[in-house]
Amino acid sequence: MSTFDKTGHRHLSAERLSEYIDGRLPPRDREDVEAQLSACARCREEADSLRATVLALRRVQAAPAPRSFTLRPSDIERTAPRRGLFSMLGGLRLATAVAAGLLVLVLAGDILRLLPSMSVSPSVSRTQAAPVAALAVPAAPAEPSEPPPSAAPEGPRAAAVAPGPTPPAQKDQAPSLAAAPIAPAATPTVATLAPSATGTPAPAPAPMRAAAAPAGAAPPLSPTPAAVTRAAPAPVSTPTAAAAALASPPTVAAPVETPRPVEKAAPAATATPPAAPEGVAVADTWNTVEIVLAVVVTALLIATLAATWRRRSEG
Amino acid sequence: MEELALVTRSQQGDLDAFNNLVLAFQGQAYNLALRMLGDSASAEDAAQDAFISAYRNIGGFRGGNFRAWLLRIVSNACLDQLRASKRHRTEPLDPLVLDPPGHEELPEDYALRQELGEEIRKGLDTLPPDQRLAIILVDMQGLDYEEAAQVTQSNLGTVKSRLARGRARLRDHLRARPELLPASIRLDSRRSPLP
Numbered sequence: 001m002s003t004f005d006k007t008g009h010r011h012l013s014a015e016r017l018s019e020y021i022d023g024r025l026p027p028r029d030r031e032d033v034e035a036q037l038s039a040c041a042r043c044r045e046e047a048d049s050l051r052a053t054v055l056a057l058r059r060v061q062a063a064p065a066p067r068s069f070t071l072r073p074s075d076i077e078r079t080a081p082r083r084g085l086f087s088m089l090g091g092l093r094l095a096t097a098v099a100a101g102l103l104v105l106v107l108a109g110d111i112l113r114l115l116p117s118m119s120v121s122p123s124v125s126r127t128q129a130a131p132v133a134a135l136a137v138p139a140a141p142a143e144p145s146e147p148p149p150s151a152a153p154e155g156p157r158a159a160a161v162a163p164g165p166t167p168p169a170q171k172d173q174a175p176s177l178a179a180a181p182i183a184p185a186a187t188p189t190v191a192t193l194a195p196s197a198t199g200t201p202a203p204a205p206a207p208m209r210a211a212a213a214p215a216g217a218a219p220p221l222s223p224t225p226a227a228v229t230r231a232a233p234a235p236v237s238t239p240t241a242a243a244a245a246l247a248s249p250p251t252v253a254a255p256v257e258t259p260r261p262v263e264k265a266a267p268a269a270t271a272t273p274p275a276a277p278e279g280v281a282v283a284d285t286w287n288t289v290e291i292v293l294a295v296v297v298t299a300l301l302i303a304t305l306a307a308t309w310r311r312r313s314e315g
Numbered sequence: 316m317e318e319l320a321l322v323t324r325s326q327q328g329d330l331d332a333f334n335n336l337v338l339a340f341q342g343q344a345y346n347l348a349l350r351m352l353g354d355s356a357s358a359e360d361a362a363q364d365a366f367i368s369a370y371r372n373i374g375g376f377r378g379g380n381f382r383a384w385l386l387r388i389v390s391n392a393c394l395d396q397l398r399a400s401k402r403h404r405t406e407p408l409d410p411l412v413l414d415p416p417g418h419e420e421l422p423e424d425y426a427l428r429q430e431l432g433e434e435i436r437k438g439l440d441t442l443p444p445d446q447r448l449a450i451i452l453v454d455m456q457g458l459d460y461e462e463a464a465q466v467t468q469s470n471l472g473t474v475k476s477r478l479a480r481g482r483a484r485l486r487d488h489l490r491a492r493p494e495l496l497p498a499s500i501r502l503d504s505r506r507s508p509l510p
Contacts, residue, residue: 017479018482024475052496052499053496063346066355069337
């Protein structure tokens with residue numbers, strides 16, 4: 001509670017002197033301080049100047065209140081709805097955050113579900129064709145929670161997706177061929193959902209796009225076959241995907257490419273049930289959840305922004 | 316009417332009872348805001364906001380020191396305003412006047428008293444808000460350390476240290492005019508209880 005100067009002399013701290021001036025020190029401490037004050041001119045000057053400051057502060061006149069602050073009933077009512085808006089806004093923000101978090105979780109879960117098959121996918125071109133090919137897997141079998149355990153079942157499954165034109169003998173090419181039509185199916189959906197994502201052909205968004213695809217094909221987003229074919233050049237223009245597609249014999253790739261988009265778009269556009277209906281249904285379980293969440297998040301976001309703007313314009 | 320009864324009736328939604336409390340404390344609330352914020356327009360806003368907030372939240376007052384509870388709302392309203400305005404002062408500072416001495420005052424002492432008030436006002440404005448708040452509560456409004464700790468929701472040690480640092484800084488500011496502090500001593504002719 002004391003300070004020392006350069007010469008090592010003890011001086012009373014401002015806090016101790018402050019308490020002393022307020023008469024808040026116990027008798028023993030007060031005596032200590034008084035002994036120090038009588039012995040040290042510097043401490044005395046310190047105490048006197050602090051005391052003069054406190055004395056001046058005590059003389060500060062209270063200003064008269066400029067008006068009465070009594071509340072009228074209108075003061076309470078006027079501000080009550082604003083408070084309601086505040087709490088509504090808080091709830092909206094919370095709901096938006098929760099829904100967005102859920103969406104991220106579901107997307108992450110979907111990607112994780114697909115990841116194991118990506119890592120074991122056959123040696124097509126191991127960059128972009130691999131994840132895209134892997135995405136063909138959930139569309140095929142009716143095993144939603146179980147990721148493919150090894151590379152072995154991969155081939156047949158991927159082949160099962162494209163049953164007609166792809167001969168089982170071409171196992172090594174099957175994934176890339178099945179992959180080709182899925183990518184174009186993905187693009188139009190994403191174009192309606194989030195336009196900014198369309199222009200990025202990076203590997204990372206690829207699974208996301210593909211995952212969102214069948215879901216987008218479900219409700220009102222209407223990816224008609226025309227839209228699919230129109231968007232088809234987009235993924236092809238991404239270098240690796242194109243390379244993967246071209247690496248396979250073009251004659252085989254061509255027939256697969258055309259029926260698949262139609263098959264994908266079928267549930268929404270035309271009511272023609274295609275080859276693997278249960279597989280589509282399984283993927284739709286995930287994808288429906290994703291699309292519903294995306295719509296909910298978008299709606300909540302708009303509502304939150306609207307409420308924020310309304311509040312800003314009001315207050 | 317007794318304060319406790321007014322508080323109870325206010326908690327039941329009786330606006331007239333609450334307004335009796337407003338009348339009892341509005342001078343102190345306004346002056347706390349005035350010295351925290353420096354100008355009367357901001358202080359009026361802060362006091363008004365604080366009373367509305369107090370009326371709304373009086374259900375959460377669980378007994379104890381009502382004045383400390385109310386002043387806490389006022390000081391929070393002031394701190395909010397200081398944060399929001401980022402010290403971009405648009406209003407001119409209101410004058411700060413010291414009480415005249417109880418005896419005949421020489422003309423030069425009158426001038427020094429005006430100047431002392433002016434310098435205290437400027438010095439307070441340079442203090443960090445927490446130190447300014449401690450000085451206003453204890454030195455200007457006469458709260459003891461315990462009640463000041465309730466208002467600021469801090470402990471006694473924090474109050475003591477903020478008060479001591481604020482006083483020392485203000486003293487340093489006043490020392491720039493060496494005749495001001497002796498004038499303060501002369502003002503206090505009635506022999507205050509200070510040791």
